[in-house]
Amino acid sequence: MTDVQVERRLAAILAADVAGYSRLMGEDEEGTLAGLKAHRRELVDQKLKSHRGRLIKTTGDGMLVEFSSAVEAVKCAVEVQRGMIDRNASVRPDRRIEFRVGINVGDIIEDEGDIFGDGVNVAARLESIAVRGGICISRQVLDQIDGKLNFPLRELGRQNLKNITRPIEVYAIDLNEEGSPATRVLSAANLKQEIRYCRATDGVRLAYAKVGTGPGLLKSAHWLGHLEYDWDFPLQRDFLLGLASSFTLVRYDARGNGLSDWDVGELSLDAWVKDMESVADAAGLDRFPLLGFSQGCAVSIAFAARHPERVSHLILYGGFAVGANKNPNYTAADRERFAAMKTLMKLGWGADDPTFRQLFIASMLPDATKEQADAFNELQRLSASAECAVR
Known part of the structure; x- marks a missing residue:
């Protein structure tokens, strides 16, 4: 019996792919291929060469690269991602080619020009959890670059990655050059949200807003929302700023509310879920945490x-x-009160006289200060028509 000698070595492995590649190809196959080739030729290949990366293979939208140094692997990834930010600046968000990158240090085996092993598998799984335009690294990589590179990091904790038997400590590299998350919180007052529009599957126009930097976070819409007014609303301002200081926060107004179309046909769970799909696609969100309040909880779960x-x-x-x-627990008296409230809403919701809205506020926010009550009164008036509020 002949013993097969297996050559093992320690290496830094970079795995990358294009976020949302299937959708991009489905919408414009030739344009996507041409764009990807140009990015590789004009940016990626040059950075690999300058940081002595060895391209092992490409797989359609993906690539696997070996480095002898974790420092060089991380520097290469950061330069590529920052270069892509510049190259995508004039490209429509839903048409941008954006890479996800995972980097790990581990033992590898080479066979006929390809590489295998746990080091490779972990890098590939890190890439799969990175946000579009982002970089995820393992604890082993952090240990190698600590004290040598000064990129801000966000700790993502111990992650259970698919087909990896042990939890992996994961860190995301923050491509914001201006400092740590704490620095961004202090400057949050300067954040400006960008409001855009997209179409639902039935043609309803939906307004959505993006603000902040970092991994994407989608906040589900709910009844009574207005993207512009909510941003300065005293009851929500600090909360939204806190989210936007650590994430790219995406919010949207539900159909019939705020800056989205008010005159809509269908109001249903199915329509709200499809609206969320449309907003997530338009905002370029691939895999993301989902935040739901009140009515938005059921929509988020669905x-x-x-x-x-x-x-x-x-x-x-x-x-x-x-x-x-x-609600099976509603009594006849409860239903009578609910019907009376709907009648009052129909008659008084949009009136200049705030009497009804003040009654509604008292039931919704019994402990509100005068400033909060006045702000909520204005939110009601701006957020929906009387007809939609009743529905």
């Missing part, structure tokens, strides 16, 4: 059930399983 591959985390607060019309 979206996650339909698209488990797109939702990394579900954060839910104050949700409900059934509404008033289907």
Whole structure:
């Protein structure tokens, strides 16, 4: 029996792919291929050469690269991602080619020009959890670059990666050159949200906003929302700023609310889930945490059930399983009060006289200060028509 000699070595492995590649190809196959080739030729290949990376293989939208140094691997990845930011600056968000990168240090085996082993597998899984335009590294990589490179990092904790038997400590490199997350929190008052529009599957125009830097976070819409007014609303301002200081926060107004179309046909769970799909696609979100409040909890759960591959985390607060019309615990008196409230809403919601809205505020926010009550009164007036509020 002949013993087969296996050559092992320690290496830094970089795995990369294009976020949302299948969608990009489906929409414009020739344009996507041409764009990807140009990015590789004019940026990626040059950076690999300057940092002495060895290209092992390409797989359509992906690539596997070996480096003898973790420092060079990370420097190469950062330069490529920053270069892509510049190259994508004039490209429509939904058409941007954006790489996800994972880097690991580990033992590898080479066979006929290809490389295998746990070091390679972990790098590939790190790439799969990176945000578009982002870089995820393992603890082993951090140990190698510590004290040599000064990129801000975000600790993602111990992650259970697919087909990896042990949890992996993961860190995301922050490509913001201006400092740590704490620095960005202090400058959050300077954040400016960008409001855009997209179309739902039935043609309803939906308004959505993006603000902040970092991995994407989608906040589900709910009843009574207005992207512009919410941003300065006293009850939400600090909360939204806190999210935007650590994430690229994506919010949207539900159909019938705020800056989205008010005159809509269907109001249903299915329509709200499809709206979330449209916004996530338009905002360029691939895999992301989903934040839901109140009505948005059920919508978020339904979206996650339909698209488990797109939702990394579900954060839910104050949700409900059934509404008033289907609540088995509602008494006849409860239904009578609910019907009376709907009548008052129909007659007084959009009126200049705030009497009804003040009554509604008292039931919703019994402990509100005068400033908070006045702000909520204005939010009601701006967020929806009387007809939509009743529906």
